[in-house]
Amino acid sequence: MNVDPKDALQEYSPAELGRALSRFRRTLQSAHRSSIDVKNSYDFYVLAFKEFAKENYSDAFLYYDRAKYELTGSVNDAKHNIRGLRIHSSRTLSFFFKLYGLYAVVFGIAVAVFFGLLIYYYSNATMLDVPLWSSFFAGLGSSAQILTGAVDDLRKEGIAVRYRRIWYMAIPALSMIFGFMAYLIFSSGLVAFNVNSKETIFSTMLVCFLTGFMTNWLIDQLSKLSKNM
Numbered sequence: 001m002n003v004d005p006k007d008a009l010q011e012y013s014p015a016e017l018g019r020a021l022s023r024f025r026r027t028l029q030s031a032h033r034s035s036i037d038v039k040n041s042y043d044f045y046v047l048a049f050k051e052f053a054k055e056n057y058s059d060a061f062l063y064y065d066r067a068k069y070e071l072t073g074s075v076n077d078a079k080h081n082i083r084g085l086r087i088h089s090s091r092t093l094s095f096f097f098k099l100y101g102l103y104a105v106v107f108g109i110a111v112a113v114f115f116g117l118l119i120y121y122y123s124n125a126t127m128l129d130v131p132l133w134s135s136f137f138a139g140l141g142s143s144a145q146i147l148t149g150a151v152d153d154l155r156k157e158g159i160a161v162r163y164r165r166i167w168y169m170a171i172p173a174l175s176m177i178f179g180f181m182a183y184l185i186f187s188s189g190l191v192a193f194n195v196n197s198k199e200t201i202f203s204t205m206l207v208c209f210l211t212g213f214m215t216n217w218l219i220d221q222l223s224k225l226s227k228n229m
Contacts, residue, residue, distance in 0.1 A: 014052075014055075014057050017061055017064070018052065020064065021049055021052060021064060023157060023159055024045060024064065024067065025045065026159055026160075026161070027071065027099060027159060028041060028045060028071065030095055030098040030099040030164075031071060031075065031095050033094075034078075034092070034094040035094075036074050036075060036092070036095055037074050037077070037078075040070040040073075040074070041067045041068075041070035042067075044064075044066045044067035044070055045063075047063040048062075048063035048067055078091045078095075079092050098160070098164065099159050100154060100160055101153060101154065101162075101164065104146055104147075104149075104160065104163035105147060105150050105151075107168070107169065108143045108146035108147040109147070111139065111143035111146070112140060112143035112144070112147070114139075115137075115139040115143065116140065118136045118139075119136045119137065122136070130184060130187070133205065133208075134179045134182065134183035134204070134208045135176035135180045135208075136176075136179075137179060137209045137212065138179020138182070138209065138212030138215075139175050140212060141175060141179075141208070141209040141211065141212025141214075141215075142171045142212040142215050144209075144213050145171065145175075145212070145215060145216065146163060146168055148213075171215050174215055175211070176212075178218055179208040179211050179212055182207055182208055183204065183208060186204060
């Protein structure tokens with residue numbers, strides 16, 4: 001049965017096809033880094049990209065669809081075959097974890113639990129008269145940032161985009177520094193905020209949490225500042 005390329009393309013507009021090809025490129029990268037053979041799939045992806053560049057969208061879609069089919073076959077081949085039953089191998093698990101940002105999700109949950117325990121058991125600890133819960137709440141905010149970013153990627157793109165490298169593991173440590181400094185700024189009087197009053201203590205915790213949540217933004221701003229110095 002012959003398939004009319006124009007009929008096959010109905011579910012995609014040219015812009016949507018372009019985004020699909022971009023997402024598929026990231027998918028191939030995740031599979032390749034997980035030691036899955038993507039040669040056949042990549043060849044069809046290249047053909048799809050070339051046809052897309054020529055604005056031959058119908059053929060581009062068919063090549064893209066074939067590339068997805070080949071990748072599915074490669075992923076299935078990478079699974080363990082036990083008496084006809086396909087079971088995920090370490091390679092396929094690694095692929096799905098990288099593709100959907102599950103490493104970041106697991107890390108974010110672990111960080112949230114870790115800082116939650118620190119807040120519960122060491123809420124009265126201080127350093128230089130600064131309560132360490134300021135850093136702990138900032139760390140909790142950083143875990144929320146990581147989880148929010150991972151979920152937002154999956155909701156909008158269907159795959160991980162932002163947290164695909166291990167650099168995000170440094171975010172909680174940086175957020176602790178930012179949270180500590182945020183408390184110092186408020187307690188120094190630079191900002192009209194009385195951190196010693198019982199009425200504002202929870203507001204201070206919220207500020208530290210939001211400081212941790214904004215760690216990526218703070219990194220960007222400090223990077224720009226350092227370039228101009």
